[in-house]
Amino acid sequence: MVAILDQAFAGIATAKANAEQNLKNARALFESHLQSVFTERGEGWVEKKLGDICSITSRLVDPRKDNFIDLIHVGAGNIESKKGCFVDLKTAREEGLISGKFLFDKSMVLYSKIRPYLMKVARPDFNGLCxxxxxxxxxFPNEITRDYLFHLLLCKSFTDYAVQGSARAGMPKVNREYLFEYRSWLPDLKNQVQFTLQFDTLHKETQHLESIYQRKLTALDDLKKSLLNQAFSGNL
Structure with missing residues (x-):
């Protein structure tokens, strides 16, 4: 029985290592494509500071007030790292919020300034609080599209910049002044739209592959547990 388990576990370990490598490769492909575009300097591209292409116009509001208590609240924990997906969203009422929150709408990009290496960026399709x-x-609509800004904030060069500027005792955090000093070369709006279509298509395909490999890893873990249970119950 020991020999059978050893052989089975060796096969599972090999399959798991392959799935984990495929998962890394899928993520690396998307990140590499982003980086290749955002480090490019095409004809007619213009270098801009982040503060020249976007701003923070939102105001802090009291989430306990009637106008805001039933709005969805987004915190860093509600955005999946590197994916831009929302998870476990609740209203201000459901969370029992009492401290001030920023209002946001569907025209904005949400960026978590805490632990920037987690790359938590999102494009909400609803109005809410963050x-x-x-x-x-x-x-700024004459400078950059919302979708292009979203992907810019996910690229490696921006993340490296944010991480470098967030080093401090305790919680790494990117301050507003440093954030807006980041520089990037931008194509015109027409090309931004074309690049965004490429990014979104590749992003969707990457997430599909990640889902497949993640399910495979879960299935392999379940198989190993099942074999152990069968061994201990004398069914092998």
Whole structure:
């Protein structure tokens, strides 16, 4: 029985290592494509500071007031790292919020300034409230599209910049002044739209592959547990 288990576990370990590598490769492909575009300097591209292409216009509001208590609240924990997906969203009422929150709307990009290496960025399709530890960024429509800004904030060069400027005792955090000093080369709006279509298509395909490999990893873990249970119950 021991020999059978050893052989089975060796096969599971190999399959798991392959799935984990495929998962890394899928993520690396998308990140590499983003980086190749955002470090490019195409013809007619213009270098801009982040503060020249977007701003923070939101005001802090009391989430206990009638106008805001039933709005969805987004904190850093509600955004999946690197994916831009929302999870476990609740209203201000459901969370029992009492401290001030930023108002945001569907024209903005949400960026978590806490632990920037987690790359928590999102494009809400609803109006709501966000934590004071997030920046609700309003893109200037004549400078950058919302979708292009979203992907810019996910690229490696921006993340490296944010991480470098967030080193401090305790919780790493990117301050507003430092954030807006980041520089990037931008194509015109027409090309931004074209690049965004590429990014979104590749992002969707990458997430699909990640989902497949993650399910495979879960299935392999379940298989190992099942074999152990069968071994201990004498069914092998």
């Amino acid at each position: 934590s004071a530890d997030m920046y609700p960024l309003m893109p």
